[in-house]
Amino acid sequence: MSVETPEHVTLEFELAGFGSRLAAAAYDFIIQAALILVVVFASALIAPRIFATGSVGWITAILGVVVFAVIWGYGTLFEGLTAGRTPGKRRLGIRVVTDTGHPVTLGVAAVRNLLRIVDAQPLGSHVIGLLMLFFQRHSRRLGDLVAGTMVVRDETEAAFTIPSAATSETVQAIDLGAPVLADAQYQLLERLVNRLGTLERPARKRLATEIAQRLAQQAPNDGRDPETFLVALYESELAKRQAKAATRSGAGGTKTSGTAERFVALRQSSWESFRAHATDLLQRGLSNANSAAIVAFARDYRAVAADLARARTYGADPRVIAYLERIVGTGHNALYGLSGVRRVPLRGLLLRQLPAAVYESRRLVLTAFLCFLLPGIAGYTLIRERPAIAAEILPFGIVARAEAGAENRASGRGYAEAPSPYLPIFASSVITNNVQVAFSAFALGALAGVGTMIVLAFNGLFFGSVLALFANYGLADWILTFVAAHGVLELTAIFIAGAAGLSVGRAIVVPGDLARRDALIVHGRMAIKLVGASAFLLILAGLLEGFLSASDAPAAIKLGASAASAVLLVLLYAQGRRASAEATTA
Numbered sequence: 001m002s003v004e005t006p007e008h009v010t011l012e013f014e015l016a017g018f019g020s021r022l023a024a025a026a027y028d029f030i031i032q033a034a035l036i037l038v039v040v041f042a043s044a045l046i047a048p049r050i051f052a053t054g055s056v057g058w059i060t061a062i063l064g065v066v067v068f069a070v071i072w073g074y075g076t077l078f079e080g081l082t083a084g085r086t087p088g089k090r091r092l093g094i095r096v097v098t099d100t101g102h103p104v105t106l107g108v109a110a111v112r113n114l115l116r117i118v119d120a121q122p123l124g125s126h127v128i129g130l131l132m133l134f135f136q137r138h139s140r141r142l143g144d145l146v147a148g149t150m151v152v153r154d155e156t157e158a159a160f161t162i163p164s165a166a167t168s169e170t171v172q173a174i175d176l177g178a179p180v181l182a183d184a185q186y187q188l189l190e191r192l193v194n195r196l197g198t199l200e201r202p203a204r205k206r207l208a209t210e211i212a213q214r215l216a217q218q219a220p221n222d223g224r225d226p227e228t229f230l231v232a233l234y235e236s237e238l239a240k241r242q243a244k245a246a247t248r249s250g251a252g253g254t255k256t257s258g259t260a261e262r263f264v265a266l267r268q269s270s271w272e273s274f275r276a277h278a279t280d281l282l283q284r285g286l287s288n289a290n291s292a293a294i295v296a297f298a299r300d301y302r303a304v305a306a307d308l309a310r311a312r313t314y315g316a317d318p319r320v321i322a323y324l325e326r327i328v329g330t331g332h333n334a335l336y337g338l339s340g341v342r343r344v345p346l347r348g349l350l351l352r353q354l355p356a357a358v359y360e361s362r363r364l365v366l367t368a369f370l371c372f373l374l375p376g377i378a379g380y381t382l383i384r385e386r387p388a389i390a391a392e393i394l395p396f397g398i399v400a401r402a403e404a405g406a407e408n409r410a411s412g413r414g415y416a417e418a419p420s421p422y423l424p425i426f427a428s429s430v431i432t433n434n435v436q437v438a439f440s441a442f443a444l445g446a447l448a449g450v451g452t453m454i455v456l457a458f459n460g461l462f463f464g465s466v467l468a469l470f471a472n473y474g475l476a477d478w479i480l481t482f483v484a485a486h487g488v489l490e491l492t493a494i495f496i497a498g499a500a501g502l503s504v505g506r507a508i509v510v511p512g513d514l515a516r517r518d519a520l521i522v523h524g525r526m527a528i529k530l531v532g533a534s535a536f537l538l539i540l541a542g543l544l545e546g547f548l549s550a551s552d553a554p555a556a557i558k559l560g561a562s563a564a565s566a567v568l569l570v571l572l573y574a575q576g577r578r579a580s581a582e583a584t585t586a
Contacts, residue, residue, distance in 0.1 A: 027088030080106030115143030148521035235306035355576030357529035368498030372460035379464030427546020438497035449505020
């Protein structure tokens with residue numbers, strides 16, 4: 001697959017094959033299973049001490065969260081933090097990159113990994129994912145399409161070796177002609193080209209037009225847009241000056257017949273130096289380099305990118321071109337990729353980006369609420385009017401709890417009241433279950449939004465039916481007291497997760513002015529922010545449900561928690577509105 005860099009240089013990526021991806025997935029599955037077994041065996045070994053200290057509830061809860069993190073966080077964390085390589089992908093020599101050749105971020109990795117919920121259908125057999133790999137043009141599964149990623153062959157040490165070049169005695173310059181610009185003009189052009197990436201589009205266009213006009217007498221434009229013309233002119237002038245310097249250093253020698261071989265010999269040491277520098281910067285990040293070093297690296301990167309274009313023009317050995325593509329790709333990632341991007345602080349993420357995403361998607365959140373509410377009303381009405389069918393459509397445990405509700409209420413016990421040592425277990429199980437529901441609501445949006453609507457409708461129908469069942473026994477206020485503490489946050493989080501799925505579905509059905517592929521990527525990256533907001537609220541709701549709703553705390557405290565939750569949501573909405581307005585005017 002070909003990717004064009006901002007310097008108009010085409011990089012070639014070799015797509016990973018089906019066998020490599022399947023083997024990498026199997027390798028990662030074995031590692032995940034081993035990690036879970038280690039957790040289980042470790043807990044068994046320390047079980048006597050756990051029971052002796054009386055902290056069995058906390059330890060079990062922590063183990064449950066760890067297992068959940070291994071299952072759901074393995075791929076996201078490895079791909080997002082190690083340049084697209086899980087241990088399995090590293091073993092098989094493949095990695096995940098974006099469509100633009102950049103390293104994947106945590107958000108992008110989360111999108112492609114959560115979409116495995118859909119790839120695994122039907123019934124966990126991964127039929128959809130396998131069919132996509134076979135029949136999609138670039139062997140990309142649904143998660144790759146929404147995230148805007150592809151799985152490619154990784155570079156190896158062999159990719160960083162090139163054929164032996166000519167010896168220093170035979171190195172001669174390539175006759176590229178004399179420079180057409182004076183030194184002062186060339187320096188002006190160089191400063192502009194090195195600054196292009198830091199300028200806003202209107203300023204870039206204006207400056208490029210002005211300087212192209214100033215240089216028109218020596219280098220008339222051939223009809224290209226000014227920016228493209230000036231970049232090409234700079235690369236040509238740079239090459240001519242380098243060739244001129246090489247001519248002086250090699251004066252008196254005998255020219256060889258191989259232009260490409262002489263070119264490789266002339267530039268090989270510069271390429272190796274750049275590769276080492278780029279690799280170092282990719283590991284350390286541009287944030288640790290001063291401005292002068294960044295400008296110098298950008299200049300060297302453009303020079304090597306120009307060398308790649310010339311190597312293709314000269315018909316250089318394919319191994320040389322592959323080598324140059326690798327180091328240009330490394331430089332590209334160091335200059336534009338993840339390592340050079342400022343990390344967003346957790347506080348800024350929770351108080352600005354996630355609330356802003358919710359505010360901007362407020363209509364979809366309302367739509368998700370209606371998808372939940374209307375089936376909920378239908379379920380409530382059905383069970384109230386036909387109480388007998390409750391036993392046929394609701395789980396036996398729920399019906400049994402309703403039948404025993406009057407006795408439990410009379411004895412002072414609340415709905416789902418758990419003994420205090422087991423509250424941590426209850427909290428962790430609630431959190432993990434609800435977060436999985438949110439993940440499903442988002443991922444199933446890739447089925448044109450229909451899957452998300454089904455999830456919302458099913459949960460709304462179930463909620464309304466359960467409420468009606470307890471109302472039939474005169475226990476509606478009893479169960480609502482239990483729901484009050486956590487319900488405001490939990491239901492809102494489900495609606496936000498539903499909005500994430502509907503956002504992806506809208507990109508498929510109504511992509512607007514964008515191509516459907518581009519709309520999927522844009523909406524997918526907005527949707528993952530909604531999933532993050534939903535997960536944050538679900539963690540808070542799970543803690544409230546586990547430690548307050550399921551406790552014997554007075555009803556007044558639970559209702560107070562409900563009111564505080566509503567105030568928190570109002571404040572977050574207002575903050576999201578403010579952050580969105582600031583981002584729009586920035």
